[in-house]
Amino acid sequence: MTTHTTVGIIGGGPAGLLLARLLHNSGVDCVVLESHDRAYVEQRQRAGILEQSTVDVLRAAGAGERLDREGLAHDGIELRFDRRAHRIDFPSLTGGRRVWVYAQTEVVKDLIALQLKDGPPLHFGAQVHAVEGADSDRPLVRYTHEAREQVLTCDYVVGCDGFHGVARSAVPDSVIRTYERIYPYSWLGILADVPPSCDELIYAHSPRGFALHSMRSPSVSRLYLQVPNGEDPADWPDERIWDELDARFAVDGDWTLARGPITAKSVLPMRSSVTEPMRYGRVLLAGDAAHIVPPTGAKGLNLAASDVTVLAQAFAHLKETGSAELLDSYSDTCLRRVWRAEHFSYFMTTTLHTDPAQSPFDTRLQLSQLDRIANSPHAAAELAENYAGLRIG
Template sequence: MHTTVGIVGGGPAGLLLARLLRNAGIDSVTLESRDRAYVEQRQRAGILEQGTVDALRAAGAAERMDREGMVHHGIELRFDRGLHRVDFPALTGGRSVMVYAQTEVVKDLIALQLADGGPLLFGAQVRSVEGADGDRPVIRYVHEGREQTLTCDYVVGCDGFHGVARNAVPESVRTTYERTYPYSWLGILAEAPPVYDELIYAHSTRGFALASMRSPAVSRLYLQVPNHTDPADWPDERIWDELDARFAVDADPGWKLERGPVSAKAVLPMRSSVTEPMRYGRVFLAGDAAHIVPPTGAKGLNLAASDVIVLARALIHEHNTGSAELLDAYSDTCLRRVWRAEHFSYFMTTTLHTDPAQSPFDTRLQLSQLTRLTSSAHAAAELAENYTGLPIG
């Protein structure tokens, strides 16, 4: 079998790319190692930048998002027992973000792809990507017990940091920059309505906390915990008590989260990673295959989306004009935005979390930075611009 674009990985990046190419009349085949049920249940990010929202609408994949998603016009920062709101539209010329879980984005894109897109094969175990520096790279995979090959004009690796596609880029030309953080997140899903209509980021002497949501009836909440924490050491009541303690403010001493049954609980490590280049020959890397960010800045899904938006434009340009100019610029174009997002995520993470080795001096520096974010229009605008998403491409 031959296709113009072979896509390894059926997560949001691969599915969005397939949709964008289909709309432009470019054929593709998407290979996903997991089954459909697993892919549609993976709990991941829930904040969509303005540019991601716009891209889903332009791709015809936003009907349910626009009906069920929740537009957020700001965030609340809590620190030094005070609370401060950052107004996104006022600081960015009208930009906002959308709360709509990655699981729901994936469900929408899968339904569209199966209805009118190119082949989407679940349970397709990719073994290798070969011939990246040739004219027709080959994807070797196993599907329904049979070894098969897919020849392509181009291959796009959207299969994550531990995926196969990264190996198509020789180690001799690949450099990975990494940073690990000395803390993790304990995240929960709770059947409890959010107590606030926007996200709350809290810095406290007890550690970081984040109050988010998945719907008007489901809360998504996080606590900073030591690395290697066992979720079993955190019974539900302890989690709720600690969240209330970290969100406490003097202006409203009786403020409490709505409590409810915890339906999911997991510890999430915090790390940053960037692999350069994001293209080798006819193989392109996108999303987690090329970069990972700590979740504090809500950039993971959005960076993956921006990668494939840039790549789709380049493939469409080559298809329509015969020019590879944009394809040749893909890695450099994406990496400029990737490093900006990495820096923002690092800034949000190190400003809001308490390092186990942190001194009182370090804490005062954090509080000074947070005070500037909430008292300087210029500093607040930079936060808002990065949070709602910088221009794509």
């Protein structure tokens, strides 16, 4: 069976779903192909911090109602180092911008509900096998859905299917180039049924390694510990985790880390990756298919949202004017923001983590940089601007 659409979207994560919603609102037809079932997609644990621009886009797309009701608006973060605590106030440093704690799983649920209610086709369990004809005027996607081999012809194909997705393989090796950095540590992440011990996220530099205190809701805490690569979560019983978190968050003053039942543990490797270009012929890459950032800067989901916002504007411009000018500049437009976010994520990661090979000199440089942020309004403003997010466009 063969069908046709203007934009074929591979991947039903936040990037693909948000793009579909934005295209639908602009009158551009599309089809979303997602290899997993709905339950899997809605339970996939990922990012939890939304930039101001991402929230603005979700609201404009009609997906902001529950976010505004249940999301936790944050006006800053706390840096801990050398047993000191320093708060970075975002609104005063960025002209009023802030961030929201709202898990990616919830963003996905909201977008799926909208899509199934009145949006374009969304096919779960659609296993994409190949993208062909990327350099032609009508690329096609071969996939299996409900035990039937099918073909979707498109004017354009957008790959939102991740680093190992099929869309990337449609770009010849002679054209594509990937820049990558692998970090010598990972994160052990936990979910705990205990109210957060803080009002805003805490990023802690410690001689024992990095730690992060985040949250998913007023009753669920999300915490992370720097661990060696290849670490097994089974080697970390609950008491050991809480004791290590206590040690890394230690600060002079009256503060206590609340403990509670740990409901999930996982280890997350850390790497940076950028693929250039983000377009080849009629195939365009977005989100993790084009770039990956370590989670320290909270940029992954937000970069994906930025990509598809730029794409949606380009497709709307094509529909309204017949000009592909914005599509032709898509890769260059997005890569400027991508590399800025990559640099910020690298800065946050290397400033706050302890490299197994670092010397006492390296540690003193880290502390000096953190002290500068705490004492220089200019350094604090740069961190705040990048964390709260650059404006899209």
